[in-house]
Amino acid sequence: MKPGDLAVAVEDLSFDYHGHQALSGISFSLEAGERVALVGPNGAGKSTLMLHLNGLLMGSGVVRIHGLRIEKSSLSKVRQQVGMVFPDPEDQLFMPTLEEDAAFGPLNMGLSRQQATQRARQALATMGLAELGERSSHHLSDGERRRAAIATVLSMEPKVWVLDEPGANLDPKGRRELIAVLRQLPGTVLLASHDMDMVVQVCKRCLVLDGGKLVAQGLTEQVLADAELMEQHGLEVPLRLANKQRSETC
Amino acid sequence: MHHRTVEQLAAGAGPIHRLDPRVKLVTVLAFVVGVSTLPVVPLTLFLWPAVLVLSALLVAGLPFLFVLSRSLLVLPFVLMVAMFLPFTRGPTPLWVLPGLELTVYQEGLQLSLAILIKGALALLAVEWLVFTTPFHRLLLAMRAFRVPRVIVVTLSFLFRYLDLLADQSQRVRRARMARAPGGTVRWRLRSTGGMIGRLLLRALDRADRVHQAMLARGFDGEIRILSCLQMRRVDVVFLVGAGAGLVAVPILGLVAGGGL
Ligand SMILES: Nc1ncnc2c1ncn2[C@@H]1O[C@H](COP(=O)(O)OP(=O)(O)O)[C@@H](O)[C@H]1O
Ligand SMILES: [Mg+2]
Numbered sequence: 001m002k003p004g005d006l007a008v009a010v011e012d013l014s015f016d017y018h019g020h021q022a023l024s025g026i027s028f029s030l031e032a033g034e035r036v037a038l039v040g041p042n043g044a045g046k047s048t049l050m051l052h053l054n055g056l057l058m059g060s061g062v063v064r065i066h067g068l069r070i071e072k073s074s075l076s077k078v079r080q081q082v083g084m085v086f087p088d089p090e091d092q093l094f095m096p097t098l099e100e101d102a103a104f105g106p107l108n109m110g111l112s113r114q115q116a117t118q119r120a121r122q123a124l125a126t127m128g129l130a131e132l133g134e135r136s137s138h139h140l141s142d143g144e145r146r147r148a149a150i151a152t153v154l155s156m157e158p159k160v161w162v163l164d165e166p167g168a169n170l171d172p173k174g175r176r177e178l179i180a181v182l183r184q185l186p187g188t189v190l191l192a193s194h195d196m197d198m199v200v201q202v203c204k205r206c207l208v209l210d211g212g213k214l215v216a217q218g219l220t221e222q223v224l225a226d227a228e229l230m231e232q233h234g235l236e237v238p239l240r241l242a243n244k245q246r247s248e249t250c
Numbered sequence: 251m252h253h254r255t256v257e258q259l260a261a262g263a264g265p266i267h268r269l270d271p272r273v274k275l276v277t278v279l280a281f282v283v284g285v286s287t288l289p290v291v292p293l294t295l296f297l298w299p300a301v302l303v304l305s306a307l308l309v310a311g312l313p314f315l316f317v318l319s320r321s322l323l324v325l326p327f328v329l330m331v332a333m334f335l336p337f338t339r340g341p342t343p344l345w346v347l348p349g350l351e352l353t354v355y356q357e358g359l360q361l362s363l364a365i366l367i368k369g370a371l372a373l374l375a376v377e378w379l380v381f382t383t384p385f386h387r388l389l390l391a392m393r394a395f396r397v398p399r400v401i402v403v404t405l406s407f408l409f410r411y412l413d414l415l416a417d418q419s420q421r422v423r424r425a426r427m428a429r430a431p432g433g434t435v436r437w438r439l440r441s442t443g444g445m446i447g448r449l450l451l452r453a454l455d456r457a458d459r460v461h462q463a464m465l466a467r468g469f470d471g472e473i474r475i476l477s478c479l480q481m482r483r484v485d486v487v488f489l490v491g492a493g494a495g496l497v498a499v500p501i502l503g504l505v506a507g508g509g510l
Contacts, residue, residue: 056462076468084466091459094410095475096386103476108468113476120476136257138413156467 007032007066007160007188008053015048015059022048023059023212030188032066032159037199037220038192040209041234046192047087049209050162053190054082065160080109083158087165089149090137098124098148099133105156116155123155124148127181143174150181161189167198196224196238208233253412259312259381266310266382270485271391277492278379282372284499290364295506296371302495303374310382317377321370328369335362385409390479403473411456419449 008030015023022045030036038046051057055070055078063070070078086092095101102120103113111119124133127147137145146166153161163182167175175198182191182202193199199206199220206223208216210233216223224230225241260267266274285299307317339358346353380388386409389402422445461469 051462054466056465076470079466079468082466084463086459086463086466088459090411090414091456092463094407094460094464096384096389096406096410100386100476104464104469104474105467107474107476108470113478117476136410138254152467 005032006030006064007034008190009062009064010052011062013049013052013059013061013063015052015057017048021212023052026061026209026212026214028207028214028217030160030190032188034205035182035189035191035203037203037206038190038209039194039196039199039206039224039235044209044233045212046209047164048212050084050164050190050192053160053162054079054084056084080156081158082160082162083153083156085150085153085161085163085166087168089145092149092152093137093145097134097136098129098151101137101148101152102133102155105152109156119155119157120151123151126154127151141174142169142171143177146170146174146178147181154185157186159187161185161187161191163189163191163193165192165194167193167195196236197240200224200238200240208235210234253409255316256381257385259316260384262311262382264311264382265484266306266378268484269382269488270479270481271383271387272394272479273481273485273489273492274379274383275388275391275395277489277496278375280493280496281375281499284496285368285371285375287500288364288368288503289506290360292506293360293363293367295502296364296367298502299371299499300367302499303371303378306378307374310378312378312381317374317381320377321373324369324373328366332362332365332369335359335365386477387479390477394479399473407460411460414456415449415453418452419445422448 006029008028010029011027013023013026014021026049038049040046048057052059052063052070053065055063055075058070065078065081068074068077068081093101095104099117099120102123103116106116106119107113121130121133124130127150129144129148129151132140132144132148137148140148150166166182167178170178175195179198179201182189182198189203191199191203203220206217206220207214208223208229215233216226216229221241224235224238227237230237281299281303285296288295288299307314336354336358337352338355339361340355342356344354344356344359383391386406389406393399393402426441426445
């Protein structure tokens, strides 16, 4: 397969925070349209890795997005293609109204006000927030705020989605809604999460990161069901898979 | 929190709420300047501007008690300025406070009253503006009048994250109280320093993360927004009407002041 067919291609990526090694020799790739999970204990380097996928951090090694190498000169193009959803939606909703927030990306991409308005409204409607465009984000519930943060990225129509722990602080209803949203996101998805059941429901494939190294990858159902591997890296076998195994052995 | 109550008020849909914020801003500025240049006597001069601002509040349909309670917050500051004037500005003595040997002068008393009234009128006008205009529309108006972008953007972010900051400071304070309620003054001072430091660090963290989120959506140093202000016919009508009402203020002053 040519590199151009891959949505994300990472080759030998390393990065340190002022001497503290956060990523070492990471290589992997995502095919276009794939949904892949990134799991690992706190401090494994998941967030650090994700920040590299849209050029917010740049370490040594090569990162390509649909064949385009991330470097200073390609940043604006890369950022149009890679949508980032951050752990805290409050960080992502910084404009006075939701509609302005959802239009922020499209306007930066050079779309006209009219086009940006249309994109923003459409994205908010898709996330079930059509009525709330004039609202400010602090009047929303946690679940709504989470969907609003996704809408601000959806309006840019990115080819690649990078979501860093989008399920944190959600109640069961908000979590269910989020899972439904994640399953329907168009394009390629990389999802970092501690919610293993969510991972099983959304992602077919999964990468395991620990101590800045990629320690395993494969089909979610196989990787996450490996109790020894999970324990070794401070993770746990999701209930869904554990139950399944039990019912198979009985 | 109070600024959220204000925000709810400002989000109303009345005719005054829907006016162009630039029109409201100019009107209020003109009113404040006009009132502040009025002479001190006679006090009847202030009747006309009082009628103007009160009817503006009435038309806006603002809850009277809330406006009053907000105004009272500022009262101590105005009082502080006005309190000592009656005793210090001469020369015509009115009466002597028994026991204190303090003379109240007529000129000082008049000036003091005028300052109180001018302050109250200006305050009511500003409240009318702030309570009928969503903050971001006010910022748009400021931008339209060439207030530097960096100031407007800073205010916008401050307003957006004010709650989170307040929340955080409350949490930090509660955590401290839980660990050691009371304590010596010395300890409390020291831990307050630590608290402020921690809040500052958290605010910086937040700023970092927000900046990252902005960069991720293609931010290149220039804030681009959808909203643009548009003058409608009602805005022009209001501006002409308010202009006529306001022109009368300095004219009254000129007539009463005999030339000034
Ligand atoms: N801004 C930073 N400065 C210094 N060290 C950091 C910074 N961000 C993360 N780290 C460190 O890098 C490592 C990886 O962190 P992170 O990518 O946030 O992990 P994860 O998202 O998997 O929890 C951790 O050891 C963390 O302490
Ligand atoms: Mg993280």
